[in-house]
Amino acid sequence: MYDYIIIGAGVIGSCIARELSRFNVKVLVLEKENDVANVQSLANSAIVHSGHNPEPNSLKAKLSVWGNKLYEDMEKELEIPLLRTGAFVVAHNKAEEEQLFELAKTAKINQVPEFSILDYKEASLIEPNLSKSVTKVLSLPTTKVTYPWEVAFAAMENAIINGVEFKKNSLVTAIRKENDKFYVTVNNSDILESVHLINAAGVASDDIASLIEKNVQFKIKGRKGEYFVLDKRVKGFVKNILYPLPTELGKGVLITPQVHGEILLGPNSLEVEDKYHPTTSYEGLTYVKDHASMLADNIPFNQIIRSFAGIRSTSDYDDFYIKESLEFANLYHLGGIDSPGLTACFAIAKYLVNDVMNVNKKYALNPGFNPYRKKRKMFHRLSQEEKQDLIKDEPLYGNIICKCEKITEKEILDAMHGPLGSNTIKGIKKRTRAGAGLCQGGYCEEKIMKMIAKEFNMSPLDVAYDKEETKLFVSETKVKL
Amino acid sequence: MIRDIVVIGGGASGLAASISAKKRNKDVLLIEREESLGGILNQCIHNGFGLEVFKEEYTGPEYAHKFIEEFMDLKIDYLVNTTVIKLDKNNDDFIITLSSKELGIRNITARSVIISSGCYERTRGQISMPGDRPNGVITAGSAQRYLNINGYMVGKKVFILGSGDIGLIMARRMYLEGAEVLGVAEIMPYSNGLNRNIVQCLNDFDIPLYLSHTVTNVEADEDKRLSAITIQQVDERFNPIPNTEKHFEVDTLLLSIGLIPDITLLDDLYVEVDPKTKSAKINQAYETSVKGLFICGNSLQVHDLVDNVSKESSRAGLSASDYLDGLVTNRKKIAINPGKNILYVAPQYLDFGWVEKDLLVSYRSSKKIEKALVKVYQGEKLIYQKRRAFIVPAEMETLTFSYLELDQNQDIMIEIEEV
Amino acid sequence: MAKEFICIVCPRGCRVIVDDQGSISGNQCKRGEIYVKNEMTNPTRILTTTVKTIFPEIPRASVKTDQPIPKGLLMKAMEEINKIVIDKEMNIGDIVIEHILNTNANIVLTKEIKRKEERK
Structure with missing residues (x-):
C-alpha cells in the first residue's frame, strides 16, 4: 500500500518523486519504458528557457520563470549540468522588429531578468556567425541549456536514496478506485494499491486518464519535432541559443549549443497521427535546414552526426494542465506538459506537491531527507592532475572504451550500478555518452555489449539495445536459423 | 626519452609504416587501441588480399599475420589496449598523450608521428535517413565484427544500403550463414564496390542490386525493432522519384554508405584538411601541413585494396626516416x-x-x-x-x-x- | 554472340570477352583466361567462413578452402563446416576438414588459435 503512485518517469515524474521524498510518505514510480527519460524527455532541445514566451499570468509563464531560477539551486544540490548560453531571438525586418518589441513586453510582464534589445552590429560582435539578414535581437541572458537525461537521473536517483521505489518496464493497464483506494494494474497482472495517484505519463497522459475517467479534460495531440545534431567539433559556432520569432506552432527552428559541445538544429513542429512513433522525414529535415539557415550563416552541415524526431505532448488545453481529477479525489493529472516543461519541471513538482496536493499540510517531513546527489564523474573533463589521482586508485579509468567521447571502462561500469544502474546499450549511452559521438557506437558498442554480458552474467544473446525485445542478436552463427 | 617515431594505429597501415622505418634503424613505438595488432583485417575473413605485395592470395587475418610476423621479428616496440587521447606539438617535437589500464595517462615525446588510425563508417545520422529509429539498423562493419569475430547474427532478413565492398562482402557472409538477403540499394548509377564482389557476392547468390535507389523510409514495430524499409528510385539529383517505392519486410538494414578517415586526433594541431578526402592535405612524402607529422592508409584516403595501403604506408615510414635523417632541405x-x-x-x-x-x-x-x-x-x-x-x-x-x-x-x- | 565476364581472380576485376569463335580477350593475365574457361564449364569459388571453437576469448576462427570448390557446393560445405568445433590450439594453414565433400579442397585455418595466456 502506497501513499503515492506516480505514473511516468520522465523529467516531470522524476522531479515529483524527489519532491515527495521530502515528506514521510511511501512513494512508487511506475515507468512503462526500460529507463527514465525515454520518450519526451529523451529527445528535445534541452533548453532552460528564460520565460519570455508564455502568455502572461499563465501557469507556463509562472512555472517557467520560477523553474529557471530553481535550476541554479539544482546545479548545486543535484549536480545537474548547466551551460549558461544566453539566447538571442532574432528579427529580420521592421515588421519582425515590431514583434520583437512585443516579445520584450511579455518578457517584462513575466519578470524575465536582464533582457535587452541589441542591433545587428552589437549582436554580431558576440555571435560572428549570426545571419547577416538579422536586423535586431532580443537578448535573454538567463536562458541556459541542461542535459535532460541527467535531470531525470539526478532527480530519480535522489528520490530513490530518500526512499522512493522505482519500477521500470511497468505499463499501467487498468486503474480503478474503491473505498478511497486506487488499484493500479501493471502489465495486466500485478495490482498495486495507493491512496493518491499522480498521472505524469506525458504523451500517454490522456490515455492513462481514460483508464479511469469518463470525461478526460484534455487530449494529447502529439507534435513531433525533427532535429539534426552537429558533432562537438563545431563547438563555439554559436555561443547563444538562436531563436526565430515564435509562432502559434511554438518557438520554431532553433540553433542550440549543448552541454557536451554538440549543436542542435531544430525542431520543426508537426502534428502527427501516431504520437508513439515520431519519425523523421526528408521534407521535415529539409525544413529544419532551411529555417536554421535564416538564423546563422555558414552552418557546418557537413558535421551532422545524427538526425532524430522527438515528440511533444501538446494538448488541446491552452496551458499546463496540473489539477486534481474532476471525477476522483486524490487523482492528479499533469497534462499537456510540452515546452517549457523541461524548464519548469522542478517548479511543476513544487507547485503540484505544495499548492495542488497540499502534501505539506497532510504529512510530516522526512527527517532523513538528503537533498544532495553526486554526479557520476565525466573523467575526460577533469584536469590532468585529477585524472592521475583517480587512476592511481582505479586503473580502469585508464581504459578508453568510447574513443569519440573518451569514456572509460570505469565510467561505464559505474553506469551499470548504483540506484539507477542500466544493463542496456542505450541506458549506458544515456548515462555516460558512450556511443553518442562521431561514430555513433560503431566502435564501442561491441565492447559495451561484452561488458554488460560479463558484469550481469548474461549471454550476449540476451543483451538488449533498450527494451528487452530489442536484442542485439537473433542467434549465434553455426546454428540453424 | 624522445622517440624517433610514434605510429598511431596498428592495422595494415601502421604495421607497414613501422616496419619500413625500423629497417632504416629508427626508434619506433607503435600504439594500438585494440588488444591485438592487425586492425580491421582481423574481421575481413574473405580472400583477395596480398596479390600485389606477396603475389599470392590471402584472407585478411593471413595477410595481417604476415606483417605481424615481420613486425615481431624486427622487435619493434608496441603497446596494445592503449588509446592516444591527445596529440600536441612542443616546438619541433610532438607530445602524445596516451591512456591505458596498465600505464594510466602518460605523455610520450617523439620527433615525428605517423597517423595510421584508419577510418570509421558513415552512419545513418550522417545521411539523414528518414523514418523511425529502431534497433536493427547497423553499419556493415559492426555487423561483420559481430558475425566473424564474436559469432553472432544481427538478423535473419537483411537488406543492405550502399554497395561499398563491406556491404557486398556482408551480403555473401550473411547469406552463407543462413540469413535471407533481400537486396542491395545503391544511390549512384554505378556500384561503389569492386566488380569481382558484385559477381561473387551478389550474382552468385541471386541477390538483386538496385542501382539509383535509396532507402526512403524505415519502419519500427511496437517494441522499436526494425520491421520494414522502403526503397525508391532517385533522379540525377538524388531526389526520390514518386511511385517507384518498393517495400521490404526485414529485421536488419546494413549500412555500407562510405568510410571516413579518422583524423579526430589532428583537431588540436590545426592541420590543413582537404574537404574532398576528409583528411589532412599531404605532400608527396605523406607529410601533413605540420612538419614531421605524417599520415597514411585509410586515415589518409579510403583505399579499396589493402596492398595499396601497405605500399603507401611503407613509403610514409621511409619519408619519416628521411625527415629524421635531415635529408629534407630547401x-x-x-x-x-x-x-x-x-x-x-x-x-x-x-x-x-x-x-x-x-x-x-x-x-x-x-x-x-x-x-x-x-x-x-x-x-x-x-x-x-x-x-x-x-x-x-x-x-x-x-x-x-x-x-x-x-x-x-x-x-x-x-x-x-x-x- | 560475344559474352562478357568479370574476372574475379584478383581485385582488378578485368572485363573478359569471349567471342563467337571462343577466343578470349580483355584479361590482363593468364589466370583470367583460365577463370573464364572454368566459368563457362564448371564455375568454382574459394569459400571463406568461420568455425566454432571451445575457447571463450576466440569463439570463432576463420577458415577457407585451400582451393576453389564448385559453386554449387558452397552451401553444402557450409553445413559441414558448421558442425566442427575446434577444441585445441592450432596454426594458420592447419587442416580442419580434409577433402571437403570429396573434393580436392581442404578446409584450413586462416587464423591461429592460441589461448591468450600463451600468446607472445
Whole structure:
C-alpha cells in the first residue's frame, strides 16, 4: 500500500518523486519504458528557457520563470549540468522588429531578468556567425541549456536514496478506485494499491486518464519535432541559443549549443497521427535546414552526426494542465506538459506537491531527507592532475572504451550500478555518452555489449539495445536459423 | 626519452609504416587501441588480399599475420589496449598523450608521428535517413565484427544500403550463414564496390542490386525493432522519384554508405584538411601541413585494396626516416589540383625539398569513364598523360612521373578527358 | 554472340570477352583466361567462413578452402563446416576438414588459435 503512485518517469515524474521524498510518505514510480527519460524527455532541445514566451499570468509563464531560477539551486544540490548560453531571438525586418518589441513586453510582464534589445552590429560582435539578414535581437541572458537525461537521473536517483521505489518496464493497464483506494494494474497482472495517484505519463497522459475517467479534460495531440545534431567539433559556432520569432506552432527552428559541445538544429513542429512513433522525414529535415539557415550563416552541415524526431505532448488545453481529477479525489493529472516543461519541471513538482496536493499540510517531513546527489564523474573533463589521482586508485579509468567521447571502462561500469544502474546499450549511452559521438557506437558498442554480458552474467544473446525485445542478436552463427 | 617515431594505429597501415622505418634503424613505438595488432583485417575473413605485395592470395587475418610476423621479428616496440587521447606539438617535437589500464595517462615525446588510425563508417545520422529509429539498423562493419569475430547474427532478413565492398562482402557472409538477403540499394548509377564482389557476392547468390535507389523510409514495430524499409528510385539529383517505392519486410538494414578517415586526433594541431578526402592535405612524402607529422592508409584516403595501403604506408615510414635523417632541405611547394572528372587527388602538394624524383599521385574519378585520357598540366604545358580503358570512382587510380624538370613556381592540375 | 565476364581472380576485376569463335580477350593475365574457361564449364569459388571453437576469448576462427570448390557446393560445405568445433590450439594453414565433400579442397585455418595466456 502506497501513499503515492506516480505514473511516468520522465523529467516531470522524476522531479515529483524527489519532491515527495521530502515528506514521510511511501512513494512508487511506475515507468512503462526500460529507463527514465525515454520518450519526451529523451529527445528535445534541452533548453532552460528564460520565460519570455508564455502568455502572461499563465501557469507556463509562472512555472517557467520560477523553474529557471530553481535550476541554479539544482546545479548545486543535484549536480545537474548547466551551460549558461544566453539566447538571442532574432528579427529580420521592421515588421519582425515590431514583434520583437512585443516579445520584450511579455518578457517584462513575466519578470524575465536582464533582457535587452541589441542591433545587428552589437549582436554580431558576440555571435560572428549570426545571419547577416538579422536586423535586431532580443537578448535573454538567463536562458541556459541542461542535459535532460541527467535531470531525470539526478532527480530519480535522489528520490530513490530518500526512499522512493522505482519500477521500470511497468505499463499501467487498468486503474480503478474503491473505498478511497486506487488499484493500479501493471502489465495486466500485478495490482498495486495507493491512496493518491499522480498521472505524469506525458504523451500517454490522456490515455492513462481514460483508464479511469469518463470525461478526460484534455487530449494529447502529439507534435513531433525533427532535429539534426552537429558533432562537438563545431563547438563555439554559436555561443547563444538562436531563436526565430515564435509562432502559434511554438518557438520554431532553433540553433542550440549543448552541454557536451554538440549543436542542435531544430525542431520543426508537426502534428502527427501516431504520437508513439515520431519519425523523421526528408521534407521535415529539409525544413529544419532551411529555417536554421535564416538564423546563422555558414552552418557546418557537413558535421551532422545524427538526425532524430522527438515528440511533444501538446494538448488541446491552452496551458499546463496540473489539477486534481474532476471525477476522483486524490487523482492528479499533469497534462499537456510540452515546452517549457523541461524548464519548469522542478517548479511543476513544487507547485503540484505544495499548492495542488497540499502534501505539506497532510504529512510530516522526512527527517532523513538528503537533498544532495553526486554526479557520476565525466573523467575526460577533469584536469590532468585529477585524472592521475583517480587512476592511481582505479586503473580502469585508464581504459578508453568510447574513443569519440573518451569514456572509460570505469565510467561505464559505474553506469551499470548504483540506484539507477542500466544493463542496456542505450541506458549506458544515456548515462555516460558512450556511443553518442562521431561514430555513433560503431566502435564501442561491441565492447559495451561484452561488458554488460560479463558484469550481469548474461549471454550476449540476451543483451538488449533498450527494451528487452530489442536484442542485439537473433542467434549465434553455426546454428540453424 | 624522445622517440624517433610514434605510429598511431596498428592495422595494415601502421604495421607497414613501422616496419619500413625500423629497417632504416629508427626508434619506433607503435600504439594500438585494440588488444591485438592487425586492425580491421582481423574481421575481413574473405580472400583477395596480398596479390600485389606477396603475389599470392590471402584472407585478411593471413595477410595481417604476415606483417605481424615481420613486425615481431624486427622487435619493434608496441603497446596494445592503449588509446592516444591527445596529440600536441612542443616546438619541433610532438607530445602524445596516451591512456591505458596498465600505464594510466602518460605523455610520450617523439620527433615525428605517423597517423595510421584508419577510418570509421558513415552512419545513418550522417545521411539523414528518414523514418523511425529502431534497433536493427547497423553499419556493415559492426555487423561483420559481430558475425566473424564474436559469432553472432544481427538478423535473419537483411537488406543492405550502399554497395561499398563491406556491404557486398556482408551480403555473401550473411547469406552463407543462413540469413535471407533481400537486396542491395545503391544511390549512384554505378556500384561503389569492386566488380569481382558484385559477381561473387551478389550474382552468385541471386541477390538483386538496385542501382539509383535509396532507402526512403524505415519502419519500427511496437517494441522499436526494425520491421520494414522502403526503397525508391532517385533522379540525377538524388531526389526520390514518386511511385517507384518498393517495400521490404526485414529485421536488419546494413549500412555500407562510405568510410571516413579518422583524423579526430589532428583537431588540436590545426592541420590543413582537404574537404574532398576528409583528411589532412599531404605532400608527396605523406607529410601533413605540420612538419614531421605524417599520415597514411585509410586515415589518409579510403583505399579499396589493402596492398595499396601497405605500399603507401611503407613509403610514409621511409619519408619519416628521411625527415629524421635531415635529408629534407630547401623546402618549396606547389599545389596539385584536381581538374575535370577528378574526385580528389593525394598528395595535394609537391614539396621540392624531398629527395625522390618520381611523383606518385593517387586519384579517383568523379564518374565512370570508358576510354579515358589522364592528363597532367603545369600551366598550359602538358607534362604527362596516359590512356586508361576504363576508370570508375570505386577503384583508386595512380600515376607516376618525374618531377625533376618541373617549374617550381607553378601549380599542377590533373584531369581526365573522355576520348 | 560475344559474352562478357568479370574476372574475379584478383581485385582488378578485368572485363573478359569471349567471342563467337571462343577466343578470349580483355584479361590482363593468364589466370583470367583460365577463370573464364572454368566459368563457362564448371564455375568454382574459394569459400571463406568461420568455425566454432571451445575457447571463450576466440569463439570463432576463420577458415577457407585451400582451393576453389564448385559453386554449387558452397552451401553444402557450409553445413559441414558448421558442425566442427575446434577444441585445441592450432596454426594458420592447419587442416580442419580434409577433402571437403570429396573434393580436392581442404578446409584450413586462416587464423591461429592460441589461448591468450600463451600468446607472445
